[in-house]
Amino acid sequence: MPVPDGPSTGRLLLAATPIGDPDDASARLRRWLAEADVVAAEDTRRLRRLTGALGVDVRGRVVAHHEHNETGGSGGSSSALLAEVQAGRTVLVVTDAGMPTVSDPGYRAVVAAVEAGLPVTVLPGPSAVLAALAVSGLPTDRFAFDGFLPRRRGERERALAGLVAEQRTVVLFEAPHRLAEMLDHAAEVLGATRRAAVCRELTKTYEEVRRGTLAELAAWAGAATVLGEVTVVLAGAVVEAAEPADLVAEVTAREAAGLRLKDAVAEVASLRGVRKNALYDAVLAARRG
Structure with missing residues (x-):
């Protein structure tokens, strides 16, 4: 209280x-x-x-x-x-x-x-998180804050992979000297056309907000000398309508990673917007050949 x-x-x-x-x-x-x-x-x-x-x-x-x-x-x-x-x-x-x-x-x-x-x-x-979110031009109704991504490429790739299907806007912090590499890596994992914003030196004299695709922002950061405090805002994934039969491979991949079939089906169904029963039936049908 x-x-x-x-x-x-x-x-x-x-x-x-x-x-x-x-x-x-x-x-x-x-x-x-x-x-x-x-x-x-x-x-x-x-x-x-x-x-x-x-x-x-x-x-x-x-x-x-x-x-x-x-x-x-x-x-x-x-x-x-x-x-x-x-x-x-x-x-x-x-x-x-x-x-x-x-x-x-x-x-x-x-x-x-x-x-x-x-x-x-x-x-x-x-708050740099809320300030960047507000000026990003990206959806603000649902968002997540992930702090700093790991520095090592392998660990960072796993962290980015976890955001592939994230439908919420995501706010990150990044050091200016690692920004270009992080954006380039994000474009590889999340897709070059994923929308994002780079917010630099918020509320300060040289405040700058760059908006565009990850590919565009990676090219800008690679050619520029980026200084100061940096906050990155990533657009959420756009979930496209899918047929249950097209999602069988995703369920199988989660099973291979250790999930039970029931849990794998529930996770994929939630992420892709399909009914669990329909997806479960599609998996069984595919296994029957």
């Missing part, structure tokens, strides 16, 4: 920070940067730059809370933050940009606080 703003009663506050323009900082973020007993920052130097831009004086204790120190049992920063909350202090968690826990530190501290029955609430605000 959300905890309203008020005197410190021991709680964990997750605060979204600007993804570019400091003016996007909420009034609640400004207030709690100044009033929290402890401010846990992914990068304390970035925090100082943000508070300087906002003209905010942090009166609480500033501690580092990042991917390298948030675990570690009693010696991890998550445990230290939990102890502060248990002692009745307000702990504000911020990352370099956007919402804590979303491809950023904070998740483990939240889990620990929830398990201990301690109050956890959020100061909503900027």
Whole structure:
């Protein structure tokens, strides 16, 4: 249950920070940067730059809370933050940009606080995921966020293969120096004509949004020098009407991967929009020859 703003009663506050323009900082973020007993920052130097831009004086204790120190049992920063909350202090968690826990530190501290029955609430605000989705020009009614794809080609190929039949719009993060390779690989696996958008430096001076097919975007990224924070939005798969007999091979492939026939039929029927009974009958008919 959300905890309203008020005197410190021991709680964990997750605060979204600007993804570019400091003016996007909420009034609640400004207030709690100044009033929290402890401010846990992914990068304390970035925090100082943000508070300087906002003209905010942090009166609480500033501690580092990042991917390298948030675990570690009693010696991890998550445990230290939990102890502060248990002692009745307000702990504000911020990352370099956007919402804590979303491809950023904070998740483990939240889990620990929830398990201990301690109050956890959020100061909503900027999000690269939602900003990119909104400006992508792609469907927004149903979407998924997949974070960063694996760096290794084989692992990335398996991750992309899982998106071949994904009908929801998918939002990804990618490092600028890997963007061209990732888009080229995505075009191979998902199809060169799959629509996508590359959103770079959102809310910043050199904001850029490129829209097109994966093939077009891969060619652009390969010829350009891409810099800054990058978010990629992929259109969902377009499911075409299919006859059950045409889907027998897909069922067989899933069986070969270890699924039971019943589960394989259910999965393919759901993805391809056909009745399970009709597909099951088609598989049996094909096996009878």
